[in-house]
Amino acid sequence: MSARDDVLARVRAAQAVEPLPDGPTPRDYRRHDDRRLPELLDLLVERLTDYQATVHRGDDATTLVRSVLGGRSLPSLVVPDGVPDAWRDGIPGGIDLLADDPPLSAVELDGVGGVLTGCRVAIAETGTLVLDGGPGQGRRMLSLVPDYCLVMVTADQVVGSVPQAVAVLDPSRPLTWVSGPSATSDIELNRVEGVHGPRTLDVILLG
Amino acid sequence: MSTFLGLPAPPGAPPTAPPGVGHLRGDRPFPEAAADALADPQLRHNLGRATRTIRGKRNAVVAELPDWAELRAAGAAIKDDVLAHLDTYLLQLEEKVTSAGGVVHWARDAAEANAIVLELVLAAGATEVVKVKSMATQETGLNEALAAGGVSAWETDLAELIVQLGDDAPSHILVPAIHRNRAEIREIFLRAMGGVGRAADPGLTDDPAALAEAARLHLRQKFLDAEVAISGANFAIAETGTLGVVESEGNGRMCLTLPRVLITVMGLEKVVPTWQDLEVFLQLLPRSSTGERMNPYTSTWTGVHPGDGPQEFHLVLLDNGRTAVLADPQGRSALRCIRCSACLNVCPVYERAGGHAYGSVYPGPIGAVLSPQLTGVAENPSLPFASSLCGACYDVCPVAIDIPSMLVHLRERVVEDKRAHSRIPTSEQALMSAAKWTMLRPGRWAAALRAGRAGRVLGRRRDRIGALPPPLSAWTSTRDLPRPPEQTFRDWWVSSNGGHAEDGGT
Numbered sequence: 232m233s234a235r236d237d238v239l240a241r242v243r244a245a246q247a248v249e250p251l252p253d254g255p256t257p258r259d260y261r262r263h264d265d266r267r268l269p270e271l272l273d274l275l276v277e278r279l280t281d282y283q284a285t286v287h288r289g290d291d292a293t294t295l296v297r298s299v300l301g302g303r304s305l306p307s308l309v310v311p312d313g314v315p316d317a318w319r320d321g322i323p324g325g326i327d328l329l330a331d332d333p334p335l336s337a338v339e340l341d342g343v344g345g346v347l348t349g350c351r352v353a354i355a356e357t358g359t360l361v362l363d364g365g366p367g368q369g370r371r372m373l374s375l376v377p378d379y380c381l382v383m384v385t386a387d388q389v390v391g392s393v394p395q396a397v398a399v400l401d402p403s404r405p406l407t408w409v410s411g412p413s414a415t416s417d418i419e420l421n422r423v424e425g426v427h428g429p430r431t432l433d434v435i436l437l438g
Numbered sequence: 439m440s441t442f443l444g445l446p447a448p449p450g451a452p453p454t455a456p457p458g459v460g461h462l463r464g465d466r467p468f469p470e471a472a473a474d475a476l477a478d479p480q481l482r483h484n485l486g487r488a489t490r491t492i493r494g495k496r497n498a499v500v501a502e503l504p505d506w507a508e509l510r511a512a513g514a515a516i517k518d519d520v521l522a523h524l525d526t527y528l529l530q531l532e533e534k535v536t537s538a539g540g541v542v543h544w545a546r547d548a549a550e551a552n553a554i555v556l557e558l559v560l561a562a563g564a565t566e567v568v569k570v571k572s573m574a575t576q577e578t579g580l581n582e583a584l585a586a587g588g589v590s591a592w593e594t595d596l597a598e599l600i601v602q603l604g605d606d607a608p609s610h611i612l613v614p615a616i617h618r619n620r621a622e623i624r625e626i627f628l629r630a631m632g633g634v635g636r637a638a639d640p641g642l643t644d645d646p647a648a649l650a651e652a653a654r655l656h657l658r659q660k661f662l663d664a665e666v667a668i669s670g671a672n673f674a675i676a677e678t679g680t681l682g683v684v685e686s687e688g689n690g691r692m693c694l695t696l697p698r699v700l701i702t703v704m705g706l707e708k709v710v711p712t713w714q715d716l717e718v719f720l721q722l723l724p725r726s727s728t729g730e731r732m733n734p735y736t737s738t739w740t741g742v743h744p745g746d747g748p749q750e751f752h753l754v755l756l757d758n759g760r761t762a763v764l765a766d767p768q769g770r771s772a773l774r775c776i777r778c779s780a781c782l783n784v785c786p787v788y789e790r791a792g793g794h795a796y797g798s799v800y801p802g803p804i805g806a807v808l809s810p811q812l813t814g815v816a817e818n819p820s821l822p823f824a825s826s827l828c829g830a831c832y833d834v835c836p837v838a839i840d841i842p843s844m845l846v847h848l849r850e851r852v853v854e855d856k857r858a859h860s861r862i863p864t865s866e867q868a869l870m871s872a873a874k875w876t877m878l879r880p881g882r883w884a885a886a887l888r889a890g891r892a893g894r895v896l897g898r899r900r901d902r903i904g905a906l907p908p909p910l911s912a913w914t915s916t917r918d919l920p921r922p923p924e925q926t927f928r929d930w931w932v933s934s935n936g937g938h939a940e941d942g943g944t
């Protein structure tokens with residue numbers, strides 16, 4: 232018998248010892264956060280900040296990008312396909328711009344200062360940004376290898392709760408949920424930012 | 439209760455995890471191994487601080503959610519549904535992963551899983567692999583199997599790196615290097631990094647940020663060079679074929695994104711039915727585990743994504759005794775476990791004995807019920823006794839596993855097993871019937887717990903009680919019993935803030 236058939240036969244024999252309870256899963260937990268948008272935006276800022284991201288808020292993307300990147304003195308920045316002109320226009324001169332076309336190797340990305348990226352959805356309650364590789368985001372490695380990450384969030388992307396985010400996400404895409412910069416507490420429980428992922432996470436919230 | 443378990447298994451009963459491979463069994467009985475930890479004040483201090491800190495964070499973020507009890511009920515029900523239809527969900531998962539470009543492999547046990555992985559690594563032409571923390575591959579002893587096949591496996595979690603470079607064993611699911619202090623870590627890095635890759639800067643200090651930086655540089659080179667990565671999985675969604683890894687440091691993302699080939703080894707029971715179920719576990723797991731509203735990084739992927747990440751993906755589904763656990767109606771809910779480690783952090787026995795004493799990759803309360811079931815109770819007979827049955831583990835468990843009742847059941851199985859092999863009643867049997875009588879009524883148990891504190895008189899000058907009067911003497915003469923604390927755990931739990939934040943209790 233193949234391992235597959237063998238394992239499946241074992242599963243069925245085990246289940247047959249005594250049937251397990253069967254029935255619909257109770258889903259009495261909160262599916263929807265009823266707070267109004269302004270409240271959710273404030274909560275998102277608070278939660279992101281609590282997890283060591285730096286949040287900048289306003290309506291003018293170009294100005295915000297200029298001031299945020301201006302304070303970070305990056306030598307170079309990778310900008311994925313589909314980033315709106317209003318964001319791109321804010322990037323200060325003097326920063327080397329790289330497109331991921333043709334695709335950059337991991338070694339090349341290791342030499343890049345940072346990345347500017349959009350996201351698919353942001354969860355206020357947990358301070359989480361979800362990237363799905365859609366327009367303005369690019370491949371997963373772009374937001375991983377460089378040491379600096381700037382994520383752009385628009386107000387219409389913000390939801391209250393985890394169930395609301397799961398509902399809008401497409402499982403067939405590669406997803407990365409980001410809640411603050413990379414962190415570890417492995418050395419005597421001291422929190423240290425950035426072991427492998429970007430050590431600095433800036434977020435611009437538009438609206 | 440009349441199960442076939444504990445007695446020689448009838449034909450057709452699922453086999454337990456075979457001996458001789460992997461890490462589910464200790465060399466010594468629990469009480470003997472625990473004595474080492476009890477004699478090491480630094481370890482006890484570290485463990486106490488770690489468990490206290492994480493416990494406090496967990497309680498705070500759980501208290502933030504008004505619907506914790508409902509989430510917990512949903513989590514338990516989803517996992518029970520998985521077990522009720524495990525065959526169906528596994529087949530569905532296989533179909534979806536395959537149609538998304540992945541390859542699914544089935545492994546009856548640890549040896550078979552290790553052989554599959556080794557063959558895949560060699561087929562990819564690699565002699566080195568990077569790994570992100572995976573309990574399943576620690577369980578199977580994959581690193582040793584790969585080494586025997588000429589492949590070096592590099593652990594990339596900071597704590598696992600510390601453990602691996604220090605030639606040591608993890609002591610906690612979540613903070614595996616909690617038994618090491620910063621000076622020791624600095625010394626391990628200086629001594630061992632150079633031999634296996636980029637050396638640490640000789641001027642390295644013991645500042646945690648500097649130590650993390652040294653690990654970043656050392657491992658960055660490994661990530662950039664690696665052709666093959668090996669991971670575990672926190673869940674696999676049958677409906678969509680999606681796999682998920684929940685982590686903090688970003689080494690998981692590195693492994694899941696940079697190498698050309700990805701091999702994921704996962705216990706059968708990690709499958710969940712639907713995409714929607716993610717909304718439950720992504721709330722239960724981070725809050726129970728690291729005490730965060732959300733962990734820094736969660737990655738999900740479905741098969742192969744052209745142009746993004748690994749272009750070859752293999753999923754190895756591991757049994758290794760899980761179907762034997764499923765065959766015990768009173769023990770099977772241990773398979774609900776999502777490995778959050780909340781039960782470890784509230785366990786008074788774990789806090790004193792530490793992870794190494796359990797002799798298995800699964801320590802603490804969950805280890806005490808899972809390891810003996812995976813291996814068969816005859817091979818881990820002391821673990822079901824490694825508990826005071828205080829109930830704190832059940833209260834915090836995000837999938838409501840009733841560990842205390844399961845421990846009592848497994849103690850009976852141990853006794854049954856011994857009787858089946860010896861024919862004469864053992865003193866453990868006598869003890870067990872007394873224990874059973876005591877545990878039938880909470881009042882009796884509370885009284886017994888308080889009476890247990892009288893043991894302090896017996897052990898005043900030592901941390902252990904060497905001997906108890908008969909019939910208990912037969913137990914304590916071979917197993918040093920930890921001296922009961924001044925205050926029972928239940929008393930302490932109620933008097934500390936620990937009791938407060940527990941809204942979803944039962």
Ligand code: SF4
Pocket residue numbers: 726774775776777778779780781782804831834835836837838839
């Ligand atoms: S038994 Fe429950 S509390 Fe313990 S690790 Fe598993 S899920 Fe977490």
